Amino acid sequence: MGRQMRRRSIVPGLAGLAALGFGVSHWSGPAYAVKGSWEGAPTTLKDGQYDSVLKGLEPAVSLPPITFKREGLALSVEDGRLNADYQTKFDADKTFQLRVNDEQDWRAGLSTADASLRVRGHGPSLDNLFWEASQSGSAEGRDVQLDFNSNKEYNLTVAQERLGELLGAELAARFRATNDGVTGRFVAHRELPGHAALSYSVENPVGVYDLARSAHVGELAVPVAGGKAGLKLVHENSVQGYHGSYTRDVSGGNADVRVSYKNDALGYNVSYARSLGDVLPMDAGVHVGVDDAGVYGKLSAHRSVSQDLGADYEARARFELGGDSVPELAHSLKLSNKLGYAQLLHGSSGSPRLRVGYEFDA
Numbered sequence: 001m002g003r004q005m006r007r008r009s010i011v012p013g014l015a016g017l018a019a020l021g022f023g024v025s026h027w028s029g030p031a032y033a034v035k036g037s038w039e040g041a042p043t044t045l046k047d048g049q050y051d052s053v054l055k056g057l058e059p060a061v062s063l064p065p066i067t068f069k070r071e072g073l074a075l076s077v078e079d080g081r082l083n084a085d086y087q088t089k090f091d092a093d094k095t096f097q098l099r100v101n102d103e104q105d106w107r108a109g110l111s112t113a114d115a116s117l118r119v120r121g122h123g124p125s126l127d128n129l130f131w132e133a134s135q136s137g138s139a140e141g142r143d144v145q146l147d148f149n150s151n152k153e154y155n156l157t158v159a160q161e162r163l164g165e166l167l168g169a170e171l172a173a174r175f176r177a178t179n180d181g182v183t184g185r186f187v188a189h190r191e192l193p194g195h196a197a198l199s200y201s202v203e204n205p206v207g208v209y210d211l212a213r214s215a216h217v218g219e220l221a222v223p224v225a226g227g228k229a230g231l232k233l234v235h236e237n238s239v240q241g242y243h244g245s246y247t248r249d250v251s252g253g254n255a256d257v258r259v260s261y262k263n264d265a266l267g268y269n270v271s272y273a274r275s276l277g278d279v280l281p282m283d284a285g286v287h288v289g290v291d292d293a294g295v296y297g298k299l300s301a302h303r304s305v306s307q308d309l310g311a312d313y314e315a316r317a318r319f320e321l322g323g324d325s326v327p328e329l330a331h332s333l334k335l336s337n338k339l340g341y342a343q344l345l346h347g348s349s350g351s352p353r354l355r356v357g358y359e360f361d362a
Contacts, residue, residue, distance in 0.1 A: 033062040037357030042344070045354070057356070153179055169198075181207025196222040213237055227255075239263065252278065267292050276301075294320040308337045 038056030045053070065078040074085040082102040089095050093112050100106040107120035119131040132149035141160055148154040156177040163171040169190035176183050185203040192198055197220070204214040215236040222229050227248025234241040241262035248255050253274025260267040271289030284301035296318040305311050315331040330347035340358030 033064070033359065033361055034059050035062070035357065035359035036060055037355065039353060039355040042352055042354045053356075057358070176206075178206060183207075192222075194223065196220070294318055294325075305335070309335060310337070311335055 036057040036059050038053050040052065040056075065076055067074055067076040072086055072088050074083075074087075076083045076085070084100050086098045087095065095109075095111050097109045097111075098106070099108075104123040105120070106122070107118065109116065109118040111117070114137055115133070115135045117131065117133045119129065121129045130150050132147070134145070134147045136143070136145045138144070141162060143157075143159045143161075145157045146154070147156075154177075157174065158176075159172075159174040161172050163173050165171065166188065167190075169188040172187045172189075174185045183204055183206045185201060187199065187201045189197065189199040198218075200216075200218045202211075202214050202216050204211075208214075213236075215234070217235075218233045220231045224246070225248070227246055230243075230245045232243040232245075234243070239262070242260065244259045246257045250272070251274070253272055256269075256271050256273075258269045269289060269291040271287065273287040274285065276284040276286060280301070282301055282303035284299070286297070286299050288297040290296070296316075298314070298316050300312075300314045302310065302312050312334040313332070315329075317327060317329050319325070319327045326348070328348055330345070330349075332343055332345040334341055334343040336342075339360055341356065343355040344352065345355065346352040
């Protein structure tokens with residue numbers, strides 16, 4: 001009951017400010033978005049069952065936010081909520097912000113270039129008051145960030161991107177302290193002859209200081225035969241993982257080979273993707289590949305039928321290796337213009353579906 005009385009007391013005040021805003025401010029915000037859609041079996045149209053189609057195509061209007069501004073004061077309606085905002089600057093580098101809505105929820109903030117304090121609450125009571133603050137700065141090549149709040153939670157981060165050099169490798173480190181403990185990440189990176197690169201990093205989980213449970217990652221990147229090869233070794237929680245990759249441009253497309261081994265399981269994915277715009281009179285592309293689960297492929301194409309009408313076609317296929325699985329096939333054809341679209345979808349796992357809809361700004 002008390003909250004309802006407080007709500008009624010603040011609404012006339014905001015309404016009065018809104019009336020003032022109408023006289024001295026301007027409209028801003030996007031146009032109304034109007035849209036509708038329906039999806040079902042094509043036989044629905046053949047059988048004359050138009051009720052469900054028309055029901056789905058009933059327009060749904062997304063109301064945009066409405067804002068009025070003048071000299072730091074702003075009144076807005078957003079998601080059905082009336083808001084009053086005030087912002088001002090002082091001492092050249094300080095900004096104060098305040099927002100109150102028609103439910104008496106409010107938030108305020110004071111910020112500078114390297115510090116901020118944000119407070120939020122409800123009504124005049126301080127029982128549910130919550131605040132959070134942050135401070136950042138740099139000294140002797142170290143970046144420091146401190147965040148803390150009224151729940152006595154804190155997060156202190158110290159990072160140094162250039163810690164020094166060791167055996168030709170550039171060193172960097174980052175440490176973060178929280179209520180649950182400390183975590184740190186150490187990185188060493190070295191450029192090698194022939195545009196190759198070698199890196200190593202180690203990072204412990206928050207509050208866990210056992211080196212065996214930390215994440216150790218070693219990576220090597222090497223240009224090979226016009227492409228780029230990579231090798232990655234990961235050791236985390238006493239589990240070893242290996243990852244290898246190779247990418248190269250081939251005949252106007254991109255070939256990608258990836259292999260992994262972890263927990264006694266071998267994984268791989270070999271694929272080739274290419275645009276077909278140079279051989280077909282339309283925007284088209286193909287993507288084929290094979291992985292440890294099966295063989296897959298995708299074909300997509302787009303063409304302008306007329307000045308305002310476009311056609312899009314997409315076909316997907318996948319065949320799982322082993323077992324009694326059957327090929328999974330799916331394709332779709334879509335015609336669209338600025339006001340709406342019609343799309344026919346069909347796959348081996350279901351009957352044909354028709355999808356129609358529209359969307360425009362009013």
